[in-house]
Amino acid sequence: MKGTIHYCLEATIKENYGDSAWAKCQQAVGLKKSHSFGQQILQDINEEDSIKLFQLSAETLNIDLKTLFDQFGDYWCLTYAPKMYPQFFEKAQSTKDMLVGLDHIHQVVIGKKPGAKPPRFTYEWQKDGRLLMTYKSERGLFELFESLLRGLDKRFDSETSIERVGNNSLLLGFQ
Numbered sequence: 001m002k003g004t005i006h007y008c009l010e011a012t013i014k015e016n017y018g019d020s021a022w023a024k025c026q027q028a029v030g031l032k033k034s035h036s037f038g039q040q041i042l043q044d045i046n047e048e049d050s051i052k053l054f055q056l057s058a059e060t061l062n063i064d065l066k067t068l069f070d071q072f073g074d075y076w077c078l079t080y081a082p083k084m085y086p087q088f089f090e091k092a093q094s095t096k097d098m099l100v101g102l103d104h105i106h107q108v109v110i111g112k113k114p115g116a117k118p119p120r121f122t123y124e125w126q127k128d129g130r131l132l133m134t135y136k137s138e139r140g141l142f143e144l145f146e147s148l149l150r151g152l153d154k155r156f157d158s159e160t161s162i163e164r165v166g167n168n169s170l171l172l173g174f175q
Helices: 003-017 019-029 047-061 065-084 086-091 095-100 102-112 142-156
Strands: 120-125 131-136 161-165 169-173
Touching: 003 019, 003 047, 003 065, 019 047, 047 065, 065 086, 065 142, 086 095, 095 102, 095 131, 095 142, 102 120, 142 161, 142 169
Parallel strands: none
Antiparallel strands: 120 131, 131 169, 161 169
């Protein structure tokens, strides 16, 4: 997983809970107090360590993992990604636009960042106009994807209906 995810988790925790809370999270995962993921944005970080960072941070903050994912999704979609990837956000007018283009965005990322392994997606439009979107990743962070989708809804002032279908698919209705 690219360090940009870790950097945003660090920023999310600092923004929501303060620097001292981040220091406790660092300690829980065995990082030095002076460590900052800002220096590792483009680096690959072990998948297991990455998932452990999310899990131990939630435990340290005494919140459930879904809450941390939701806070991360808000930070990523409202603050970080629009600033770092403006070309994608300027083209989109809605959550639907971003989601329909997400697999293409991830293809671009793969081409520009060696070693990047973002999740991939397949799309199947339903007769009723809803979209069946399937998440494909070995990471098992489907819940994080759902949180990012909710963050996009906040970004675009949308209300996407979300119905979980199986372990890795969502049936989405757009307003």
